[in-house]
Amino acid sequence: MTRTKLRLAIVGAGPAGIYAADILLKAERNFDVSIDLFDHLPAPYGLVRYGVAPDHPRIKGIITALRDVLDRGDIRIFGNVRFGEDLSLDDLKRHYNAVIFATGAVRDASLTIPGVELEGSYGAADFVSWFDGHPDVPRTWPLEAESVAVIGNGNVALDTARMLAKHVEDLMVTELPANVAAGLAASPVTDVHVFGRRGPTSVKFTPLELRELGELRDVDMIVYDEDFDYDDAARAAVTGNKQVFVIDKVLQQWRQRPVGEASRRLHLHFFAKPLEIVDDGSGRVGGIRYERTAPDGEGGVVGTGEIRELPIQAVYRAVGYFGSPLPGIPFDKKFGVIPNHEGQVLTRDKTTGEARQMYGVYATGWIKRGPVGLIGHTKSDAMETIKHVINDLGNWWTPESPSEESVVELLESRGIAYTDLDGWHRLDQHELSLGEAEGRVRIKVVPRDDMVAISRDEV
Known part of the structure; x- marks a missing residue:
């Protein structure tokens, strides 16, 4: 008997997305898992990298824990990929059984x-x-x-x-x-x-x-x-x-x-x-x-x-x-979140107006609950969402092309200069070396094109 496999996409490579991936991989389940993280930025870590003042080294220590999760090598990461531009919901349905949105709140x-x-x-x-x-x-x-x-x-x-x-x-x-x-x-x-x-x-x-x-x-x-x-x-x-x-x-x-x-x-x-x-x-x-x-x-x-x-x-x-709307995904304009029940995304029936589950689509982090709470809340949030992803097995999408190679082929066919984990390691080392030259821990590379070129070893 063939064992079921969950191909999961997570949109957002900040703490919420990385914790969700980690929790699923460690959870009790009777199926295999393959997870791809997508982020519109070339580098991971979201607001921990781009929302915390640079003189907060204690808070930035969270990055060490996130790095440990990514460096295990059981989660793929695709940076510099914009959901709604480079990749659509229909694309995800063709290649995955489900998606979790962990896009945070940045406005x-x-x-x-x-x-x-x-x-x-x-x-x-x-x-x-x-x-x-x-x-x-x-x-x-x-x-x-x-x-x-x-x-x-x-x-x-x-x-x-x-x-x-x-x-x-x-x-x-x-x-x-x-x-x-x-x-x-x-x-x-x-x-x-x-x-x-x-x-x-x-x-x-x-x-x-x-x-x-x-x-x-x-x-x-x-x-x-x-x-x-x-x-x-x-x-x-x-x-x-x-x-x-x-x-x-x-x-x-x-x-x-x-x-x-x-x-x-x-x-x-x-x-x-x-x-x-x-x-x-x-x-x-x-x-x-x-x-x-x-x-x-x-x-x-x-x-x-x-x-x-x-x-x-x-x-x-x-x-x-405040959260930002995503193409094809319900959005609550008043609260700046994706409408959901414990992470299960809800959509409204056009005829009756009743809320019903949007199968295969989930949310975690600030886009799920609003921009409140610290890292501890983000972990418990992810646990709640992952519980439903596991229990909803009967309602997952059935992708036409679920192989891991097919996603890489799709991105390359569209000419998307995506970055991966090895690329992040290259950029990370480059920033550390820039800092070392000036007696500092790190100096960030700012222009997106430079981040991508360094990550893809195209400098």
Whole structure:
């Protein structure tokens, strides 16, 4: 009797996709497995490579675990392959039994206040992509403002604020690309203002992120006494939650610090709800108008009616990430995710409007649940999805051409310059050697064409 074999495609080679592949290969099952990972970027690791600030080596340690999975050699990877352009859903159905989408969320969530369209108003996700050397964003960034606002109270907001305020010399031990170093060195910034509409005990960033802010050389941390008149709910949060306790302790220490000597200042404004990005009269950012909020007694905030305005020349919107639609795949425009039940993708019946399973199609990671949670959530997420992939054996696709060679032949017949695991090793070693020459761990190669040429040994 011939043993059943699952040919699985996974679109997205970040942590979500790699963990899903690893979990399936280790799972109890009565069939064989062959997995191909596809990614639109020439290199793997997704937002771990392109969404984490370069001065976060502890978080980047996740790459070591991901590399170990790929280097086992039981998962093929095809980089520089765009789903919807180079490869369609019909192509996948011809060559695979099922597909898991692990495409994450890389766009900025929208902020609906007047003035977001002004010149000098930026999405923080785009800025992060720039300083991380993402190949698909411009090489330059307009760092011309002396006073900058960052809207948001999550880790991306703090990463953005830290990269704006930090002196570039202190980043040169990292893998910072040369074009980014040059851009940051020319920045005239003196003040970075971070705005959050809730109080200090309701922030979304982690204690580690906050502590790192306070370690910046020649940067004063400015907090305001008016933000620390806690109500009962805030006091209960400090005493009842270890993470909030640590965050409060760090902020209270900053209140006691002497300030005034540093050349740059990083201001944290709590109970500040942005209302409008103010036009300077020429279509550029000239200020930010915000309403002072107050605790509502139940852990939330209410507006006080007190309106303030601060002159600034640039705004970074760090209010979260948002997923992108994929051709031929259902998409929830409100939440930026693929509609699903525990990872089983759902589609709506055109006649009845009822949700039903889209057989053979699954989702995991941020495109499944939204851009929340850390690596631990990503693993449990993948386990849930993989459980259904295994149990849905009776509803898998029946591919016309399931051989492993047929996919390679398809990509080559279309002239797609795909990269593979050996290619990633070549690019990895090249970046490490660039770093070694300058006494650094790594220097990223930024242009896509260069990444592909190095990976394919065509330099």
